[in-house]
Amino acid sequence: xxDPSPPRRPxxxxxxxxxxxxxxxxxxxxxxxxxxxxSGVAELTRARILETAQRLGYRANPQAQxxxxxxxxxxxxxxxxxxxxxxLEVISGAEEVAARASATLVVADSQYSLDAExxxxxxxxxxxxxxxxxxxxxxxxxxxxxxxxxxxxxTVTLNAATxxxxxxxxxxxxxxxAVEVPLARLVELGHRHVAFLSAPRPLMAxxxxxxxxxxxxxxxxIQGSVLYAPLSVDAVQEATLRMLQRPDPPTAIITNSDYTxxxxxxxxxxxxxxxxxxxxxxxxxxxxxxxxxxxPMTTLRIDRRAMGRAVMQRLLDPTCQxxxxxxxxxxxxxxxxxxxxxQDALPTPSRHRR
Numbered sequence: 381x382x383d384p385s386p387p388r389r390p391x392x393x394x395x396x397x398x399x400x401x402x403x404x405x406x407x408x409x410x411x412x413x414x415x416x417x418x419s420g421v422a423e424l425t426r427a428r429i430l431e432t433a434q435r436l437g438y439r440a441n442p443q444a445q446x447x448x449x450x451x452x453x454x455x456x457x458x459x460x461x462x463x464x465x466x467x468l469e470v471i472s473g474a475e476e477v478a479a480r481a482s483a484t485l486v487v488a489d490s491q492y493s494l495d496a497e498x499x500x501x502x503x504x505x506x507x508x509x510x511x512x513x514x515x516x517x518x519x520x521x522x523x524x525x526x527x528x529x530x531x532x533x534x535t536v537t538l539n540a541a542t543x544x545x546x547x548x549x550x551x552x553x554x555x556x557x558a559v560e561v562p563l564a565r566l567v568e569l570g571h572r573h574v575a576f577l578s579a580p581r582p583l584m585a586x587x588x589x590x591x592x593x594x595x596x597x598x599x600x601x602i603q604g605s606v607l608y609a610p611l612s613v614d615a616v617q618e619a620t621l622r623m624l625q626r627p628d629p630p631t632a633i634i635t636n637s638d639y640t641x642x643x644x645x646x647x648x649x650x651x652x653x654x655x656x657x658x659x660x661x662x663x664x665x666x667x668x669x670x671x672x673x674x675x676p677m678t679t680l681r682i683d684r685r686a687m688g689r690a691v692m693q694r695l696l697d698p699t700c701q702x703x704x705x706x707x708x709x710x711x712x713x714x715x716x717x718x719x720x721x722x723q724d725a726l727p728t729p730s731r732h733r734r
Contacts, residue, residue, distance in 0.1 A: 395438045404432040453483045455695045456504035458497060458514045458522075459538070460585070461611060462489035464639040466665045466684055467515070470538065473688020474513070481696055483510075490517055492583055492610065497522045505529035511695035513551075515539050516585050523548060536694045538687070541588040549694045550703040551687055552586070553664075558680050558708045559592040559634070562662040563600065565710065566632045570718045571660065573603040575623060575630035577616065577640060580608050589636065605630055609643075616643025617650070624651055624659070631719040632660035638667040638679055645673060660716040664708075675714035682708050 401411035406421075406429060413420040414429040415438075421429070432438075457474060459467045471487055478485045486509065490497035494517050501522050504512055511534035512526050520542040526535060527547065535548045542550065559576075566574055576593040578584060590606065597604030609619035616635075620643060623629060635641040641663040648659050655661050656675045663670055663679035670677040683706060690704040 395436045400433045400438050404429045452508050452510050454509050455511045456486050456509045458488045458500045460490050460492050460515050460517050465667050469684030470688040473685030474692040477689050477692035501526045513691045534695050534698050536691050540585040551690045553706050554708050555589045556592050560596050561710045563596050567600050571632045573630045575605040575607045575633045577607045577635040579611050611640050613643040616640045617646045620644050620647035634662045638663035638665045638670045656714050656717045678713045678716040680708040681711045
């Protein structure tokens with residue numbers, strides 16, 4: 381006769397299949413058959429097992445089920461810079477969708493290292509992840525590596541201008557709009573020399589932004605300079621200092637993110653310049669802290685959680701082959717203004733970098 385009371389277990393321990401089988405007085409195999417809806421047990425026995433499972437609060441482990449069926453519900457997301465809060469919001473959006481699907485999302489940070497990125501990709505393939513989303517470093521060679529290691533898994537690129545690839549979908553901002561709109565606005569304000577912040581070519585994942593910048597600068601008849609720097613705050617600060625001390629410095633800088641724009645703010649402060657009055661700065665992402673800067677930063681607003689949701693939806697659904705382009709909106713604040721001083725001779729930095 382079945383034991384009507386549940387076995388004693390630690391308060392925090394989940395109820396397992398063996399617990400259900402023991403309480404229902406059946407074998408583990410019979411309990412598994414009944415709980416998975418397969419034939420092989422009498423209907424009265426099935427009903428008793430299901431009732432026992434409900435009474436004990438049993439919840440199936442989707443990962444264990446997936447492994448038994450020869451597939452997994454674990455997905456991977458590899459980003460290139462987890463220090464950038466942009467990616468934290470994307471992860472939050474992806475987790476929303478993963479939780480509803482009882483899927484697990486594993487996150488790794490390459491820290492702009494191709495070697496680390498390849499290592500992460502190989503590890504995720506070894507774990508037999510059902511799909512990979514990646515914000516790649518450079519041209520996306522790790523995407524090809526993943527496709528060779530896991531040809532049947534889903535693949536999504538994030539914030540990357542990788543060319544069309546079979547079985548790969550893309551999620552990215554509207555990069556053309558994100559460049560043309562702020563550049564046109566700066567020209568309206570009177571700027572005739574604008575710089576664009578970009579990662580060095582070997583690390584550049586979105587070269588389409590740079591192409592749009594150059595084409596738009598030519599079309600508008602202004603001087604467009606490129607500020608190449610590794611995309612950390614300190615590296616951007618150093619590169620900005622060098623550019624602003626040239627004989628003909630730009631009067632405005634368009635950055636690739638609010639995060640890296642902090643480096644431009646720090647460089648301006650080090651030179652005794654006022655952002656807005658002396659140097660206009662445009663960010664990208666509209667992080668919550670951007671309007672708290674002094675002065676508040678003009679930036680491009682984007683729904684980062686929506687991008688994360690789009691990433692996860694494509695990982696979960698191999699039939700969804702449509703790319704997702706997230707709209708951007710220019711949010712104008714006091715970091716952009718008409719140029720009011722000539723920057724032919726800027727002061728030397730007020731302190732030495734350590």
